[in-house]
Amino acid sequence: MDEELYNLDLDKKVEKSKEVLKEAKDRYDNITVGFTGGKDSLTTLELVKDVIDDFKVVFVDTGQHFDEVYSFIDEVMEDIDAERIDAINTNVLENVRKGGVVKKDDLNDLNQKELEKIDWEEFTLADDREPCCHLLKTVAFQQTLNDLDVDGHVNGIRWDEQDSRRNENYFSERETHTRVHPILHWSEDDVWSYIQRNGIQYNPMYDRGYRSLGCKPCTNKVSTDAESERTGRAQDKEKVMERLRALGYMAIF
Numbered sequence: 001m002d003e004e005l006y007n008l009d010l011d012k013k014v015e016k017s018k019e020v021l022k023e024a025k026d027r028y029d030n031i032t033v034g035f036t037g038g039k040d041s042l043t044t045l046e047l048v049k050d051v052i053d054d055f056k057v058v059f060v061d062t063g064q065h066f067d068e069v070y071s072f073i074d075e076v077m078e079d080i081d082a083e084r085i086d087a088i089n090t091n092v093l094e095n096v097r098k099g100g101v102v103k104k105d106d107l108n109d110l111n112q113k114e115l116e117k118i119d120w121e122e123f124t125l126a127d128d129r130e131p132c133c134h135l136l137k138t139v140a141f142q143q144t145l146n147d148l149d150v151d152g153h154v155n156g157i158r159w160d161e162q163d164s165r166r167n168e169n170y171f172s173e174r175e176t177h178t179r180v181h182p183i184l185h186w187s188e189d190d191v192w193s194y195i196q197r198n199g200i201q202y203n204p205m206y207d208r209g210y211r212s213l214g215c216k217p218c219t220n221k222v223s224t225d226a227e228s229e230r231t232g233r234a235q236d237k238e239k240v241m242e243r244l245r246a247l248g249y250m251a252i253f
């Protein structure tokens with residue numbers, strides 16, 4: 001984390017973010033932007049719209065989001081001149097919808113291989129976070145990026161959100177693409193100031209006590225006094241998160 005950048009005023013932070021995005025525009029031919037319906041990716045999307053003309057928006061749909069998240073994403077996308085791609089692990093979701101335990105043998109070859117990698121034979125939605133997040137988020141996301149042949153993926157992670165993000169860079173190389181993090185140096189307050197200053201419509205769930213929006217079974221309301229805005233995200237149990245990150249878990253999920 002660069003303290004000097006973190007302590008800039010908001011106008012200078014916006015300038016820096018746009019510089020990062022201009023560089024991304026020059027470097028990559030096929031750019032996607034991650035959108036979760038949350039405030040950070042919303043802010044990122046607004047900045048991207050100002051700088052990059054040609055991009056696609058990727059929403060990782062686990063099938064477990066709050067209704068308000070789905071409707072908010074629909075609303076935002078109506079005003080954006082970009083194709084929306086929903087990254088969905090359909091095969092896993094079909095099995096989740098049957099209820100009860102999802103068994104490896106009932107899944108397709110790709111999902112079976114992914115479960116073997118992490119040594120799980122079966123799992124229950126949300127209770128078993130490692131296989132659940134890996135298949136519904138990371139595998140769905142990576143598959144989509146591969147299908148789209150993406151070389152630059154922009155997302156809205158920030159240095160101060162959690163310790164694991166403090167060493168991130170604006171450009172972070174992954175196996176198949178580069179992740180671009182234009183608002184790395186922003187604080188939670190900066191994001192809200194930017195949203196308010198620009199009159200950007202945000203998800204009304206924030207006004208009902210949520211500080212971070214994830215899947216419904218794994219997200220609780222969090223007091224504004226809580227040390228971390230992600231305290232309400234049950235999946236942030238550090239050991240599970242370490243293993244998920246090693247498998248390519250995406251920071252903004």
Ligand code: SF4
Pocket residue numbers: 062064125126127128129130132133134136137214215216217218235
């Ligand atoms: S956040 Fe919870 S419900 Fe969503 S994919 Fe992860 S474990 Fe499953």
